[in-house]
Amino acid sequence: MRLLYKLIACTTLFTSSIFAQKLEVKYQELMIVDKDDFKKSMKFESSTSSKLPSGFEDQVYKSMTEPKDYLLTIFDNESYYKKEEKISNNQSTGGFSISFSTSGAGEGLYKNIETKQYITNVSSFDKAFTIKDQLKNYDWKLSRETKKILGFDVKKATATVDSTTIVAWYAPSLAVKNGPGKYDGLPGLILETESQDSKDKMNAKTVIRVIEVKEVPDLKKIDKPKEKNIVTNDEFKKVMDAQNEKFKKMRSEGVDRKD
Template sequence: MRTILTLLTYCTILSTSVLAQKLEVTYQEVVKVNPDEFKSSINFSSNGKSSSIPKDVYDNMIKDMQEPKDFLLTVFDNETTYKKIEKIDNQQHSGGMRISISFGDSGSGLYKNLSSKEYYKSVKLMDKSYTIKDQLKDYKWQLSRETKKILGFDVRKATSIVDSTTTATAWYTPNIPVKDGPGMYDGLPGLILEVEIKNTKNKGIESNIMRAIEVKEMPNLKPLEKPKDKNIISDNEYKTLMEKQMERFKQMRSEGIDKKD
């Protein structure tokens, strides 16, 4: 009898989820690192000479990179936000060096309007805040018949070639008719509960996986707020600013070395 009641309760949750458009979904992001390959891709130098990384510092770098990170996707009808869940870190790190790599692509906050296909993303560059305002990417997903279960939901597989170096494998559930998912990934006929990203440019980074660990209905959820229209730029303009900043760093580094020589 208890088994039948449990099954009926679960079926009720699934049926109401079909209609639910007010949700909170917690994702956990895990980066898979090949330590040896990653170490060989790092090039540290001082005064023009290569220098090795102390083992304890390198070990902490790898540990920090592989530490799971949590993100929260909030859904209110056709609007969503995606933000990192900050955690208190009381650990000591040797050498004062810490690297945190994330493909969640949320910046300080990501807002999407799934109806207008627009997104706003808060970012920082050289201590200056910007708001990227642009159109959502069309991932041209290839749907598959392959299925599995995540958090009790039946999910289906879809793949996308994002660009010449990046591929994404997503698992989505038609039981939750929200065409969104973690980070910038969206556009499938159901909520994306897991996405694995592989990028051949990131040497030593085998893959990045964002997987849902909790789905909650939020009937009393308040309307979402998009980032403020301050220092609005497009995604291409932001990339141009990033490239210019990298060139400045290289120039400053080169000039510093020449002066010391």
């Protein structure tokens, strides 16, 4: 009888391990922010020759707060997190098309949990870059607090990065130290996160919730994104800052164009 229990335990552990290694996990990302707080925090610059179109603020707010779907594909220590595009009948405002996300996934986010490296392709003013950098080492504080998500027993963990507080709920039964976006490092798949920056003038909160977890036994190995104009995350921020300053200068001079 004892031998039988051991065989059952080993089989369960083996099945759980296989299940956790090849997964497709769907998440929904939502930014929660008061519209008045959003408008107060926004300071759009304009000139007599180049004005922002009517309704532009409303368009940005709508793009920020509408739910966005993502798919996390996990193959052993590697994963790929990508936004699932939806067909929209919404018209752009005055020629502007707005797209907004806080996941940092760019055109798709590749992660290697073993090497702690991530790669994502992004665009800035029509120029393509590859951000290749190391994942953060989150100093997670584990809690005894529990709840259920999609039938999974999950546990709570919290971390603080600079001025941002992150609350995560992870499932120990899904034995992968992965999660949505750049989150990782917990003893189980992260199924839900809630983050808020205390310095954010909008007082916005970003929530990412799992909506489906699916085993894919025949999942193909994940390919790394093609790399071009490789920069670190800090280097890309400097590029963005320089481009934004150049854009502001052009607008202040009444030049309605971009390079």
